[in-house]
Amino acid sequence: MNQETAVRNDRDTTSHLPNNQIKVSARKVQVYYGDTHAIKDVDVDIEDRNVTAFIGPSGCGKSTFLRCINRMNDTIPIARVEGQILIDDEDIYDKRIDPVQLRAKVGMVFQKPNPFPKSIYDNVAYGPKIHGLAKNKSELNDIVEKSLRRAALWNEVKDRLQLPGTGLSGGQQQRLCIARAIATEPEILLMDEPCSALDPIATDQVEELIRELKGNYSVVIVTHSMQQAHRVSQKTAFFHLGNLVEYDDTETIFKNPKDERTESYITGRIG
Numbered sequence: 431m432n433q434e435t436a437v438r439n440d441r442d443t444t445s446h447l448p449n450n451q452i453k454v455s456a457r458k459v460q461v462y463y464g465d466t467h468a469i470k471d472v473d474v475d476i477e478d479r480n481v482t483a484f485i486g487p488s489g490c491g492k493s494t495f496l497r498c499i500n501r502m503n504d505t506i507p508i509a510r511v512e513g514q515i516l517i518d519d520e521d522i523y524d525k526r527i528d529p530v531q532l533r534a535k536v537g538m539v540f541q542k543p544n545p546f547p548k549s550i551y552d553n554v555a556y557g558p559k560i561h562g563l564a565k566n567k568s569e570l571n572d573i574v575e576k577s578l579r580r581a582a583l584w585n586e587v588k589d590r591l592q593l594p595g596t597g598l599s600g601g602q603q604q605r606l607c608i609a610r611a612i613a614t615e616p617e618i619l620l621m622d623e624p625c626s627a628l629d630p631i632a633t634d635q636v637e638e639l640i641r642e643l644k645g646n647y648s649v650v651i652v653t654h655s656m657q658q659a660h661r662v663s664q665k666t667a668f669f670h671l672g673n674l675v676e677y678d679d680t681e682t683i684f685k686n687p688k689d690e691r692t693e694s695y696i697t698g699r700i701g
């Protein structure tokens with residue numbers, strides 16, 4: 431058994447451990463888009479097996495910072511990232527890190543559900559296939575079923591796995607995208623406003639899923655909904671004009687914020 435497998439197995443059996451281990455550690459992170467300084471000197475420690483919410487007014491840099499954690503900003507030609515981001519003490523911007531492998535470990539769910547133009551089955555099987563996670567068809571079937579079950583979608587799609595993913599409802603498509611993201615067994619799940627295109631019932635289902643996922647993953651969610659941040663997260667980071675103004679327990683941020691700007695935002699005076 432290699433070290434990584436040992437760690438994975440350990441993760442599966444220790445979800446009762448306290449949620450205070452640091453998974454992602456960012457220091458002095460700056461992001462520039464050409465001359466625009468979008469993220470300024472951000473330091474943050476994100477805990478394992480917890481949900482962390484990023485909140486703040488439009489354009490404050492929440493999505494930009496989220497994308498630093500799986501190097502999605504690498505895909506934007508004018509974006510430049512400086513500073514250090516460690517995942518499990520490893521510098522993810524080190525030249526030896528393969529961004530494709532990194533993104534298997536750090537999954538992402540986007541604002542708008544974006545299933546591939548493939549069957550429901552193939553949407554979920556795609557990642558495990560390209561990363562060689564299944565030895566045979568039967569193992570692949572198991573991964574697809576397990577991922578759809580964990581995304582609370584299995585019962586709704588088990589009889590139509592060969593139909594196109596794009597034929598599902600918006601809420602089902604988003605849960606399919608979550609199943610696709612967790613099929614490669616990521617350790618961190620980044621969610622960029624995952625419910626913004628969903629109705630209240632689908633939003634409830636995805637929020638319930640986020641609460642369940644935190645047993646095994648470090649989940650980071652960008653949201654415009656303060657109620658949602660309050661409902662699903664244990665830690666909240668408030669961003670304003672590219673700065674991380676305040677980061678604390680969600681209860682503290684919403685009930686007893688220390689910075690005036692945080693208070694103004696959560697009471698609706700800025701936004």
Ligand SMILES: Nc1ncnc2c1ncn2[C@@H]1O[C@H](COP(=O)(O)OP(=O)(O)OP(=O)(O)O)[C@@H](O)[C@H]1O
Pocket residue numbers: 463466468486487488489490491492493494495506508
């Ligand atoms: N691809 C890009 N090219 C150029 N500038 C960008 C790009 N993406 C974001 N920006 C700029 O970076 C800043 C932060 O944007 P970002 O999307 O990260 O903010 P946000 O807090 O997630 O906003 P919103 O809540 O509206 O989604 C803004 O000034 C934005 O215009």
